[in-house]
Amino acid sequence: MTPTRKSPRHAQPAAGPTMADLARLAGVSAITVSRALAGSPLVNPETATRIKAIAEAQGYTFNVSARNLRLRSNRTVAVIVEMKPSPDRRMSDPYPLDLLGGISQELASAGYCVLLSTRAGGDVAAVRGADAVILLGQGAHEDAVAAVARWRLPMVVWGAPLPGAAQVTVGSDNRRGGALAAERFLALGRHRIGFLGDTAHAEVAARLAGFEAVLSAHGLKAAHAKPAAFTVAAGAKASHALLERHPQADALFAASDLLAIGAVRALTERGRRVPEDVSVIGYDDTPLAATYVPALSSVHQNLHEGGVLLARKALALVEGREVASETLPTNLVVRAT
Amino acid sequence: MTPTRKSPRHAQPAAGPTMADLARLAGVSAITVSRALAGSPLVNPETATRIKAIAEAQGYTFNVSARNLRLRSNRTVAVIVEMKPSPDRRMSDPYPLDLLGGISQELASAGYCVLLSTRAGGDVAAVRGADAVILLGQGAHEDAVAAVARWRLPMVVWGAPLPGAAQVTVGSDNRRGGALAAERFLALGRHRIGFLGDTAHAEVAARLAGFEAVLSAHGLKAAHAKPAAFTVAAGAKASHALLERHPQADALFAASDLLAIGAVRALTERGRRVPEDVSVIGYDDTPLAATYVPALSSVHQNLHEGGVLLARKALALVEGREVASETLPTNLVVRAT
DNA sequence: ATGAAAGCGCTAACAT
DNA sequence: ATGTTAGCGCTTTCAT
16 A cells, blocks of 8 residues: 555656656765755765766756746746837847847856747746846837736846836936937037937937937037837938928937938938038947948947846846846947948 | 644745635635636636636736646747857847747747757756757857757757758758859859858858859859958958959859948958949848948848747657758849949 | 755646 | 646755
C-alpha cells in the first residue's frame, strides 16, 4: 500500500534529469545538489565540484518553473512595445531596438528575463505574471499607460513625465531638446518658425513646450502642423499644409527624423532650398538623419542608456525600493540643415 | 498529529488568491475552478460564469510557473538577437524589429511567450528552459548557429539555408535577390559590375552567388570588395578600394542599404554621378533606401511574414511535427538608382 | 557540512 | 458535471 517508487501516473515525455537524479548519482541529498549548483558556501567545495561535473555530464537543465513556483517570483520583466505590425505602417523607427538592447543587457546581468509583448499580449498569462512591466511609448493621450496600468504590476514607462501622473518615467529631456532646436534657429537668424508634430503624444508636447519657451522669450511664436503619423508622407503632407498658411517660413522643427525628411521633401517640392532658404531640425538622430542628403541636424537621445535605466528602475521597483522618474540629457547634432 | 490546515512555514509576501481560494468562495473544488478558467466544456456554464466572476472580483492572477511545472512545458520561445549594444556600433538595421513583430504576433496568438535574449544570455536558465529557440542571424561563418545549437533545443534560424547543415532555416530568397539585381544591371546596359559584401555571412554569399550566376551567363564577372561591417563608413571605404582597382565600374550591388549608401557616397566623392554614371542597388529595402536622395533601388524582403513563419516553424518543432526550411520571395524595388 | 520534511499552485488520471 | 488524489522540481525551515 505504501507508494514505493515513482509511480508513473503521468505519461509525459520523460524530461532530463532532476536534482534528485543528480543527488542519487552523487550519493547526496537533493538539497545539497541545489546548494551546490547555486554556489552556496555551505557545501564542501569538493562535493560541489563533483556535483557540478555530474550535472554537466548528465546534461542537466535547471527547471525555472519549479524554482519560480517555490520562490513566488518569476524573475521576468515584460517589455511592451507599441507595434502595429501592418505592412503599410512599418516599424520604421529603429528606436525600440536600441532601448531593448539596453534593457536586455541590464536585466540579463541581474538574472532576469525579458518577456517581449505588445499591448494586445496583456491577456497572456505569462505577461501578467511578470515581476514588472516596462512600457515603451506612452501612446497618444497616454492610452497605453492607462491600459497597462490596469494590470497592477510595477511599471516603468519610456516617455515624458506627466505632472499629475504617478508612474515612474524615464525619457530623454524632451523640453531641452526642443529648446536646443529653437536656440539653433535663433542663432541662425531665423524668425519665421514652424513645428511639426502631434502633441497628443506627451513626448512631442514636451518638445514643443521647450521649443516655444525659448521662442516666446524672444517674442516669437511657432506655427504648428499636426502630421497624422510618424511617416515621411505624413510629414510632407503636414508641411505642405503649414507652408500653405506660412509660405515665408524659414525654419522647421520636426518631432522625428522621418517627419523632418518629409518636411525637406515638401520644401523642395515648393522650390525652397534646404538649408539655404529654410532650416530643418529633426528628432532622434537616427541613422536616417546622418545619411540623408542634405545631412539632417537632429536632437540626439541616448537610447541604449535609456534602456539600461528603465531596467534598473524596474528592478528597483520589484525590490520595493524607492524609485523616481529620470530624464536623460539630450544634445543637438548639427549637420547640414 | 494530522496536519490540519495551512501551516505557514514559509514567510512569503502573501500573494493573491489561488484557485483553492476561489474554490472555497465558490463552494466547489479547485479542479473545477481550473477547468472553468481554462474554458473546459466539462463544467456547467453557470458554474463557470460564477467562478469567473469571483476570480475577477478577487483580482485573481493565474500562476504560470505552477502550470508550467505541472505540464512540463514553458510555452516560451527564446529569440536570440545578435546585438552588440555598444555606442559606436549602433543597431542601425531595423530589420530585427520587423521580424520580432511577426514572431511576437504569431507566438502570442498561440499562447506562447517571446523571451528576448542575446547570445550572451544563453546561460540564463530561463532561456535554456525555453521550448524552442529562434535565432535571428547566423553570424559570420555561422558561429552564432554553432553556439546556439549546443543548447540542444529545437531551433529555427533566420538566414540562408546551408547545403550541409541540418537546422531549419527561414530566409528570403537571397540567390534570387542577387539575380534580380544582376538582371536589372544588364537591362540598364551595365557591364562593369561590382559587388559589396562580406561573404562570411551565408546570406551575403547567397546573394553573390545569384548575382554571379546571372552575370556569368552573360560572360561577365563581378569585382568584389569586402566591407568590414554593415555601416555606411565601411561601405564607403570598401567602395573606394573597389573603385581604385576598377575606376570604370558602372554598377554596384551592395549586400545592405547602408553599404549601398556608403557606395553612393564614395562614388560622389570620386566625381561619379549616381545613377547617370553608375547604378547602385541595395538590399533590405529599409526606410533608409526609400527616403535617400537619390532614392535607392533595393531588394525587398517581407520581414514581418518572415517572423510569422519563424514562429510557426518553431511551434511545429515543439509539437514534434516535421519541419522544412523555407525561402520567402524577394523582389526588386526600382527607384532612382 | 548535510539531510528530512514540507509545500509553492496547478492539472492529469481516475473515480463518482 | 464534479471531486479525490497525487505529484511536477525546487528550496526554506529546522534538525543533526
